[in-house]
Amino acid sequence: MLVIRPIKETDYPALLQMAVGSGIGFTSLPVDEPLLREKLAHSIRSFASDIDHPGDLHYLMVAEDTETGEVVGTSAIDAAVGMASPFYTYHLGKVVHASRSLNVYNVVETLTLTNDYTGVTELCTLFLQESHRQGQNGRLLSKCRFLLMAEHPQRFNDSVIAEMRGVSDEQGRSPFWQWLQDNFFSVDFPTADYLTGVGKKEFIAELMPKYPIYVNLLSKEAQAVIGEVHEKTRPALRLLEAEGFCKHGYVDIFDAGPTVECPLKLIESVKHSFKVTISIGTPKDGSSEMLLTNARLQEFRACVSHIELDSSSQQAVISEQAAKALEVSAGDSIRIGALRFEQ
Structure with a gap:
């Protein structure tokens, strides 16, 4: 892992x-x-x-x-x-060189240092x-x-x-x-x-x-x-x-x-991530693989693991391996997010 x-x-x-x-x-x-x-x-x-x-x-x-x-x-x-x-x-922009009398209209791309x-x-x-x-x-x-x-x-x-x-x-x-x-x-x-x-x-x-x-x-x-x-x-x-x-x-x-x-x-990932309170055990078959973080700063940890999620109660079960990687214990809150967003 x-x-x-x-x-x-x-x-x-x-x-x-x-x-x-x-x-x-x-x-x-x-x-x-x-x-x-x-x-x-x-x-x-x-x-x-x-x-x-x-x-x-x-x-x-x-x-x-x-x-x-x-x-x-x-x-x-x-x-x-x-x-x-x-x-x-560099910013890619446009300038126009035009002359009505000569019926000339040219759009030229430019690069400007910014x-x-x-x-x-x-x-x-x-x-x-x-x-x-x-x-x-x-x-x-x-x-x-x-x-x-x-x-x-x-x-x-x-x-x-x-x-x-x-x-x-x-x-x-x-x-x-x-x-x-x-x-x-x-x-x-x-x-x-x-x-x-x-x-x-x-x-x-x-x-x-x-x-x-x-x-x-x-x-x-x-x-x-x-x-x-x-x-x-x-x-x-x-x-x-x-x-x-x-x-x-x-x-x-x-x-x-x-x-x-x-x-x-x-x-x-910012819009759709959310926090849950965890217990530690064995996520059931069919559980989702998600991005998990311990929601800290100086001791920040993140990993990918399967998680059994109850969205209605904001509760989740994670494995002992994931808990060890995140340095969290039962009852702690973690922030989770999806691994993929379709365009």
């Missing part, structure tokens, strides 16, 4: 291993020891903080295999992006080792964040976003960045991605075009990937779309991957 919990100091070696394995384009896990250690420490401070509003807080969780004790995945929430350093995105998402909550750092990409593990790792936000909504912004990884090849070459590199930056995509991941974003303001970019001036290869996701990211995008997330014309400044967003209160 996989259990999701807040990261702790002893998880650093596993965090570093996952940063190496996540590859180029996974900006939120750069292979940089000081930054990873600060990210870990920032998360520990965030979970321990006593606040009632969003702020510069980072909640980093890991997936632990309870049979082996191995840490095999990460999942995180940034409560309010852009508070410590600028959060850049900080429009400053202060919103971001889902980030979702990574699962290939050895555990099976069953409901991916859904658990992604969706547990929604139940955490449902239980503690005051800690998060009313709007939630997720930046989806854009198109790049196995060597980390991005068609979109290649055009920017050739014309403005003169540094390759892996270097730019790494610098951003370690917080050295000054070069963006210094070298990024100050005016809107006309999309039709980009190379055909760059135009083709605007708003498209990396093939390995498609399952994550489908899951978020089923939760109510959609595109609003914002794309990443490096690989042009789409940003999707949804109001917190309209996220399906």
